[in-house]
Each structure stands twice: as structure tokens, then as C-alpha cells.
Amino acid sequence: MTKEQAQTKPDSRIRGSSRGSTLGSSILGRIGNTPLVRLERIAQGLDGITLLAKAEWTNPGGSIKDRAAASMVRDAMDRGLLANGKTLLDATSGNTGIAYAMLGAALDFPVRLVMPTNVSLERKRIVRAYGATVEWTDPDQGSDGAIRRAREMAAGEPENYFYCDQYSNNANWQAHYRTTAPEIWQQTEGQITHFIAGLGTSGTFIGTTRRLKEFHPGLVAISFQPDGPFHGLEGMKHMPTAIVPAIYDPQLADRNIEIETEAAYAMAKRLAREEGLLVGISAAAGVVASLRVAEEEAAEGRRAVIVTVLADSADKYLSERFWEEE
Numbered sequence: 015m016t017k018e019q020a021q022t023k024p025d026s027r028i029r030g031s032s033r034g035s036t037l038g039s040s041i042l043g044r045i046g047n048t049p050l051v052r053l054e055r056i057a058q059g060l061d062g063i064t065l066l067a068k069a070e071w072t073n074p075g076g077s078i079k080d081r082a083a084a085s086m087v088r089d090a091m092d093r094g095l096l097a098n099g100k101t102l103l104d105a106t107s108g109n110t111g112i113a114y115a116m117l118g119a120a121l122d123f124p125v126r127l128v129m130p131t132n133v134s135l136e137r138k139r140i141v142r143a144y145g146a147t148v149e150w151t152d153p154d155q156g157s158d159g160a161i162r163r164a165r166e167m168a169a170g171e172p173e174n175y176f177y178c179d180q181y182s183n184n185a186n187w188q189a190h191y192r193t194t195a196p197e198i199w200q201q202t203e204g205q206i207t208h209f210i211a212g213l214g215t216s217g218t219f220i221g222t223t224r225r226l227k228e229f230h231p232g233l234v235a236i237s238f239q240p241d242g243p244f245h246g247l248e249g250m251k252h253m254p255t256a257i258v259p260a261i262y263d264p265q266l267a268d269r270n271i272e273i274e275t276e277a278a279y280a281m282a283k284r285l286a287r288e289e290g291l292l293v294g295i296s297a298a299a300g301v302v303a304s305l306r307v308a309e310e311e312a313a314e315g316r317r318a319v320i321v322t323v324l325a326d327s328a329d330k331y332l333s334e335r336f337w338e339e340e
């Protein structure tokens with residue numbers, strides 16, 4: 015086979031995981047189809063309001079980013095971009111890195127992640143546990159510093175790296191267009207009125223909203239982001255001051271809400287103590303945004319079925335001090 019043919023031949027690693035058996039499921043088969051949970055106590059007293067959330071920590075890598083990573087890896091393999099021992103390279107604040115590392119282990123390709131040194135110890139340990147290697151960048155430069163370094167590395171050694179570039183990769187938002195949105199539509203039996211999600215790469219918001227608006231053009235789509243450049247909403251971007259992802263489309267949201275870190279911390283504790291849901295900070299921020307919208311709708315006497323995303327669990331944030339504070 016010529017190199018040319020090798021590069022266009024679909025990669026068998028992506029499909030060959032059953033190795034002759036159809037028993038059980040592969041890691042890829044375990045991604046998606048997450049439960050939709052009802053937040054009953056948080057929405058108590060709000061007549062006509064149903065608050066729902068996708069439990070994305072139930073994905074095998076523990077976050078919603080499994081969907082995007084699997085979609086981008088599958089696309090790269092289908093196009094022969096991960097052939098010839100190439101290493102997958104990307105900048106990540108954590109969850110995408112964990113998902114790439116898991117997929118690299120399961121599907122047998124090397125993974126190199128570029129991350130600021132201030133990502134939580136838990137995240138560092140998890141990616142190393144899966145066997146990925148890490149290039150560390152200056153924490154003062156945040157996730158944009160990691161993006162700039164990944165670009166340099168990819169440009170310097172194009173023969174060794176497949177630069178996945180989750181911020182520009184259409185297979186990122188398409189994962190949510192193909193899976194997250196149809197799941198929400200089915201699980202709400204078409205009754206969803208509002209979809210609310212935060213902006214990191216923006217893949218979740220863009221992909222899910224595009225598809226949901228096809229199902230229901232009257233759907234109200236609301237994006238949220240941190241209220242300033244220095245914030246504790248890990249995984250989220252403050253768009254006015256960040257490198258704006260190429261896949262982001264600011265026209266798609268009907269409305270954008272700014273969330274304060276303190277409000278998200280307080281909601282993370284409420285969700286743990288009132289709903290028994292131990293979720294991450296961006297997840298809690300999504301519930302803060304949802305509750306604000308719910309209160310407005312209830313005040314107007316309108317019925318609403320509001321859906322947000324619980325991107326990950328609290329596991330990776332348990333060392334944060336806010337859990338202990340009054």
C-alpha cells in the first residue's frame with residue numbers, strides 16, 4: 015500500500031474493538047445516551063417550570079467532552095490523519111484531554127496534551143494514568159497560552175503530530191448535533207422550551223442548539239459565560255477577552271447570561287445537599303443560569319421545560335476550598 019492509500023483508508027482501530035465477539039460494549043459504545051435528571055427541589059415553588067439536566071459525568075471518561083473527542087478521533091481516523099504512528103496533539107483545560115487520553119489508550123494511538131500548569135492535581139493524575147504525555151504552559155497565559163504552544167508544536171513537527179484543534183474542528187460541534195440534541199428532544203418528548211449551556215470551545219452549545227432549533231424553531235437558546243476574564247468556571251471561556259474559537263457563532267444564542275464564580279460555587283453545594291448531585295462548577299453554573307430563567311418565566315406565568323448540561327462531576331474539584339466554606 016502506498017502512503018497515499020494508507021492515508022485515505024479508513025482506520026480499522028475505530029471499528030475493530032469487538033475482535034470477533036459481539037458481547038459487551040466497547041468504550042466508544044458507552045459514550046452518550048446519558049440520563050436526563052429532573053431537579054425537583056431546586057425548582058420547588060416555581061409553578062409550571064420543569065428543570066432538567068443531562069448527566070454527562072456518566073460518560074466513561076467522566077464528562078461531556080467524551081462525545082466531542084470521540085467524534086474528532088473517529089473523523090481523523092476515517093480520514094487517515096492518525097495513521098503511521100502519528101501522535102494526537104491538542105490544547106485542553108482538562109476534560110477533552112482526559113477523553114483523548116482514554117481513547118488513545120483504548121484505540122492505540124499516542125496522545126500529547128498541552129495544558130497550563132495550574133490545572134487541578136486530579137486532572138494531571140488522570141491523564142497520566144491513561145498514559146498520555148503533557149506539555150506544560152504558563153498558568154498566567156491560561157488556556158490561550160496552551161493553544162498558542164500547541165500551534166507552535168504542530169507547525170514545528172507536522173510529520174509527527176495530528177493537531178486535533180478542538181476549537182476549530184467541526185467534528186466537535188457535530189458530535190452534539192448528532193447525539194446530544196436528538197437525545198434531549200427524545201427525552202423531553204419534544205416539550206423542551208429552553209436550552210442553556212456554557213461556552214468553552216462552544217461545541218456543546220453550538221451543535222446542540224443548531225439541531226434543537228431544527229426540531230423546534232421556537233426554542234429559546236441561551237449561552238452563558240463567566241462574568242470576567244479571571245474566574246473559577248473551569249472549562250468556560252470569557253469570550254470578549256479570549257481567543258475566540260473558530261467554531262463559535264455568536265448569532266446562534268437568543269440570549270447570553272454572565273455567571274459569577276461565587277454563584278456557581280454556592281449552587282454546587284446546593285445541588286450536592288438538596289438534590290444529591292455532586293457535580294462540577296460549570297455544571298452548577300448551568301443550573302444558576304437555568305434557575306434565573308425559570309424565575310423569570312414563572313413570574314410571567316409561563317410554562318417552561320428548561321434543559322441544561324451537567325458537564326462533569328465534582329470528583330476533579332473536591333480539593334477546592336469552597337466546599338468547606340459556610
Ligand code: PMP
Nearest residue numbers: 109214215216217218249296325
Ligand atoms: N464544562 C467543563 C467542565 C468543560 O471542561 C468544558 C470543556 N471545555 C465545558 C463545560 C464546555 O464545553 P464546550 O467545549 O463544548 O463548550
